[in-house]
Amino acid sequence: MRxxxxxAGMLTACARTPVPVGTPSPPAASSQWEEQSKxxxxxxxxxxxxGTKLLSSRAVLEAKPATIFQFFASWCAACGPQLxxxxxxxxADSNTGLVVxxxxxRYGQAKxxxxxxxxxxxxxxxxxxxxxxEVSRLFGVCEENQSxxxxxxxxxxxxxxxxxxxxxxxxxxxxxxxxxxxVLP
Numbered sequence: 001m002r003x004x005x006x007x008a009g010m011l012t013a014c015a016r017t018p019v020p021v022g023t024p025s026p027p028a029a030s031s032q033w034e035e036q037s038k039x040x041x042x043x044x045x046x047x048x049x050x051g052t053k054l055l056s057s058r059a060v061l062e063a064k065p066a067t068i069f070q071f072f073a074s075w076c077a078a079c080g081p082q083l084x085x086x087x088x089x090x091x092a093d094s095n096t097g098l099v100v101x102x103x104x105x106r107y108g109q110a111k112x113x114x115x116x117x118x119x120x121x122x123x124x125x126x127x128x129x130x131x132x133x134e135v136s137r138l139f140g141v142c143e144e145n146q147s148x149x150x151x152x153x154x155x156x157x158x159x160x161x162x163x164x165x166x167x168x169x170x171x172x173x174x175x176x177x178x179x180x181x182x183v184l185p
Contacts, residue, residue: 039168041069041159042138049107049127060099060126061161065185067097071141071155074110078172079154080117086156087121089177096184099126103136103151140168158183 045056061067070086072079083100090096102110106129118124128135133151136142142151158167158180166183169176 039165041157041163041165043163044135044138046135047129049129051107051129055126055128057163060097061159061163064097065095065161066166067099067159067161068180069099069101069139069157069159071103071136071139071151071153071157072100072110072114073103073105073151073153074113076153080113082154082156082172082176083117083125084120085177086180087117087123087125089180091121092123096180097126099128101128101130101135101139101141103130103142103153103155104133105129106131141170156180160185 041057041061043057045054047053048055068086068090070079070083072083086098090098092098100114107114107127114125114127130136133142133144136151137144139155139157141153141155141157144150152170154170154172156167156169156176157165159165167180169179
């Protein structure tokens with residue numbers, strides 16, 4: 001198993017994507033909410049929007065009592081409105097962090113859409129590049145089969161500072177903010 005992880009790590013490092021560490025959460029059913037009281041948020045390391053700073057899940061989680069990971073892609077029509085809603089409900093000065101994970105994209109591909117949302121929210125959001133979808137797979141947002149990789153977007157995961165997954169949400173269902181607030185520490 002270690003040899004496989006090392007081999008995968010070397011291949012991943014060659015592609016400028018850091019080696020993710022952790023156990024994936026089980027994928028959630030589409031458009032359903034799941035309380036993940038026993039699930040853990042997987043550990044990972046990935047590049048920020050500049051491609052020069054390595055972000056670790058540990059550092060991101062330790063910054064606030066809880067963190068919302070919103071899985072985003074420029075082609076996802078519902079991702080932008082969901083991010084705006086989350087950004088307004090959980091501003092930068094709140095006790096809840098907000099991180100955008102670019103599922104299958106580099107920052108340059110989503111830059112225009114994210115810049116517009118950040119300008120509207122008057123804040124900068126932490127962005128994690130996930131061009132290889134490793135982080136998305138760890139969280140159970142993307143699944144890979146023999147022919148392709150499928151991601152169920154938009155998707156949200158809420159994690160406690162200590163790494164416990166508090167909520168898993170797939171799809172664009174109403175009441176997301178209330179569901180998040182209900183599980184926050």
